[in-house]
Amino acid sequence: MSGDWRADKRARTRARIQEAALELFLEQGFDATTVARIAERAGVSHMTFFRYFPTKEDVVLQDGYDPMLEEMIRSRPAGEPPVTRIRTAVRDGLALVYDADRDALLARTRLLLSTPGLRAGLWENQEGTQRLFERALGGPDADGRSPLRVRAAAAACLAALVTALTAWVEGDGAEPLPDLVDEAFDALRAEFG
Amino acid sequence: MSGDWRADKRARTRARIQEAALELFLEQGFDATTVARIAERAGVSHMTFFRYFPTKEDVVLQDGYDPMLEEMIRSRPAGEPPVTRIRTAVRDGLALVYDADRDALLARTRLLLSTPGLRAGLWENQEGTQRLFERALGGPDADGRSPLRVRAAAAACLAALVTALTAWVEGDGAEPLPDLVDEAFDALRAEFG
DNA sequence: TTTTTTGTGTTAGTCAATAACATGTTACTG
DNA sequence: CAGTAACATGTTATTGACTAACACAAAAAA
Structure with a gap:
């Protein structure tokens, strides 16, 4: 088989670029860091950078949390009201990352929320998360919910999530993130x- | 006094640039339109463009609706629950623009929501609107509402507004916008x- | 009139992002 | 094993958004 080999190498190169980028962003800020500099530190050319990440912003924006979130929503009892399922899944899913990697999550989220360019991209990126919530709300037990109603509720859940993250960062991580989600x-x- | 004359001229130049930009965006799309081309049609240099609008996106993003919204919220009866005040103000404020300028609003909103770059900027731009909602929720009669609670509610209101606008555009303006806001x-x- | 302010143009530059083409490296095929 | 296809990467050149430095003109203030 060939794919294994290649896929592994690809994944490692990808991770190297992402790490180099995050380091530089935290050291010098997002805007002050050029793609050329990131590529240099990762040991690749600037074209390779763009082959892995379509834009400079995507290096920070791409988190792979959605599959985990979807799994956590699915594993909730079926009788539960949809919004509650989402709420619990978000809280517990975030708690996992929180417990494992608090400082990294805080640094990354702070970077994300304090850089205008990245903040803008955040919402674009979370379109996927919103659709995930819509599936949870409009799935099997969508008793007469109109598409608009499903979307509005999903958007509100996302708003709650982002609000909690924002408050967490602004309080410098003092309050436990899962509590803020609940609030x-x-x-x-x-x-x- | 000097300011009057100058301010008028500035406003006219500004409007000319904005009109030229909107025309070109609707004709050729946002990405296919260069700033140089906009400046040319408006009869100014590309530097003048950037003196009036910090980025290409801002030509479309800057709507001046916030002051009107704020006024409409203030004019609601004081006893009303804050979320209801916001809801009614948004519905009625949007209805004003809707009645006066439906087609222009539809075209502009469609452009805004269908262009990735502009969509991203939308949320950035509506930070002002969110803070406006927060003032309405956390103002005089904020009976024990925590800042987080105020912000979450404001974010949810904004989410409802954007969801309604999105549905309106996707339905090609078939349903009356104010009804969608209510929904x-x-x-x-x-x-x- | 002189001086200053204000708006604008010109030019040259940085940097993100894309396209075209060349090169090396690994995997398949006879 | 030779040759070829497929793939990852590099090189170079170009576009276009955005910034900075400086020059110039017209109106306001002195």
């Missing part, structure tokens, strides 16, 4: 109930 | 109640 979802229940 | 807010009440 954000509670806020929507209280305000829209 | 989106109803969805949140139903889903989070």
Whole structure:
């Protein structure tokens, strides 16, 4: 088989570029770091960089959390109200990353939220997450929910998630992230109930 | 006084650039239109373009709706629940633009939502709108609402607004926009109640 | 009139992103 | 094993957004 070999190498090159980029971004800031410099540190040419990541922003934006989130939503009891399933899955999924990698998550999220260019890309990137929520809301037990209703609820869940992340970063990670997620979802229940 | 004369001329130049840009964007698409071409049609140099708009995206993104929205929120009865005030203000404010300028609003919104670069900038731009909602929620009668709760609710309102706009564009403007805003807010009440 | 302010143009530059083409390296095939 | 196809990477050149430096003109203020 050939794929194994190549896929492995590809994955390693990809990781090397991503690490080099994150280091440089944290050292000098996103805007002050050129793609050429990242490529240099990763030991590749700037063209190779763009073959792995379509834009400079994507090096930071691509997190692979969606599959895990989807799994966590699926594993929730079927009877639960959809929004609750999403809420719990988000809280517990984030808790996993939080426990394993708190500091890295904090640094990356701070970078993401404090750099205008990256913030903008964030929402673009989370279109995937929104559709994931829509599937959870409009799936099997979508009792008469209109598409608009499904989308509005999914967008609100995403808003809660991002709000929690923002508050977490602004408090410098003092409060436990999962608690903030809970608070954000509670806020929507209280305000829209 | 000097300012009057100058301010007028500035405003006219600004409007000329914005019109030229919108025309070209609708004719050829956002990406296919260069700043140089916009400047040419507006009769200015490309440097002048950037003196009026910091980025190419800002020509489309800058709508001046926030002051009107703020006024409409303020003019709501004080006893009303904050989310209802926002909801009504958004619906009625949008209805004003809708009645006066439906086709232009549709074209501009479609352009905004269908161009990746502009979509990304949308959220960045609406940070102002979100803070406006936060003022409405956390203002005088913020009975024990935590900052996080205020922000989560404001973000959800914004999500409802954008969801309604998206649905409106996707349906090619068939449904009246104000109705969609109502539906989106109803969805949140139903889903989070 | 002189001086300063303000708006604009010109020119030259940086940097992200794309395209075209060359090269080396690994995998298949006879 | 020779040869060829497939793939990853590099080199070079180009476009286009955006910035900085400096020059110039016209109107405002002195």
